[in-house]
Amino acid sequence: MRGMRGKLLKTLKSIPTISSLRHGLVFQLSPTEKISIRKTQSFSSELVVKEALKAEDRELGFNVDDNGNVTPPFLDFEEETDEEQDLPSLLDFEEKCPPGGGDCVILYSTSLTGIRKTFEDCKAIRFLLESFKVTVQERDVSMHIEFREELWKMFDTKVIPPRLFIKGRYIGGAAEVVVLHEQGKLKKLLEGIPLDLSESPCSSCANMRFVVCFNCHGSRKVFADGDNVNDELHVRCAECNENGLIRCSICC
Template sequence: MGCVTSHLLEGDAAGDQYTDQVGSHVVSLTSTTYGILTTLDHFPSTTPPKTPIPQYTLEMFERRCPPGGEEAVVVYTTTLRGIRSTYENCNAVRSAIEGAGVRVSERDVSMDMKFREELRRVLGVGDEDVVVVPPRVFVRGRYIGGAAEVLRIHEEGGLAGLLEGLPRGRVGSVCDGCGGARFLPCFGCSGSRKLIVGTRSGASTVVVRCTGCNENGLVLCPICS
């Protein structure tokens, strides 16, 4: 009897010791885990701060005003696809400006020599050996730049501010007169650049150069230009 009681007491003591060890381990584990969780709350955020949108104003750009560009967006472009990068840059700039819902006065230097000469005059380029590559953008008489400058401003979110307050255009609309080409064959010579007129005596006719169209026999669309 004494031996049994002794073993039971020893067993109880061992059980209490095991319980103490387990309890101590649980408490230690819980404290460590809590400490880790608490430390995680103070880890610095890995989210990068938002980059502020650059503030552009028209006063930041050089004063160079094309004819009729005081309260308008004037874009000199080309529709020729001979140089693919130039053609695509013109399309990208046009889309960026029209996407802002602003009416664009587009002047195609490949369709009318007058626009090519006008652009050189506005930029002050007198040397005939210097090639002015389109597109070139002017807003309210300020020279914004070429494709690289305009698209960078657009990507930074600053283009809308430069176009604020300008006449609105219909996004995606196509002119019923020219289908968006902005030019039509001359109404007088049908694009041939030649007219047959009678002499003063009326006895004969002569062929003269049509003065109502450009070098390509085209005139600006009277509806959208």
């Protein structure tokens, strides 16, 4: 009896269970044998094998769908879509449209160096926009008082440049624009803006956007009769601004 009992126990131990089959297939087979299992599907417990292999792939960090398709983590297209959704839209910014700025980029700046930080901020934003090769309408508030007045009117208070607007949306000052650029979001906001591929400054104004008035030569005064230079009566020149300048006819 003892001999027969011993033989029976040995026979029962030799019968593979589900847990032993999963353990043996997942953890004992070589990678070549695992591939062979997937291709031939010749084992009686096919479903158990597939589920075990899916679990192993998930533990290794792979993406496994319901059909058993495996992709590496860096090919997860859903994550790339989520990143694209994080990119900003112009609709996310406050609607403030400068005169004539509904479909272009407008930068309010200053060329005065009296306040060093303001001048450097304007210079930095100008250089940043130039690196994207987009067309920018720069409005220097120190060169033309009307630019300063329209800027103050939009904010109902006295604000200092630089101030950036894209297609009628207020993007921000120097700090906000720099942060958007560092996050890689500024380029997205500039999509659709015409490119400026010129390699040299304007031949007329050297990109200052203004030239000396041809009518009064910058004096802001013209004689009343226009001929008698000895006449003491003179009037304010109607062609130029408060600085005796007019907009460049070539680049503006």
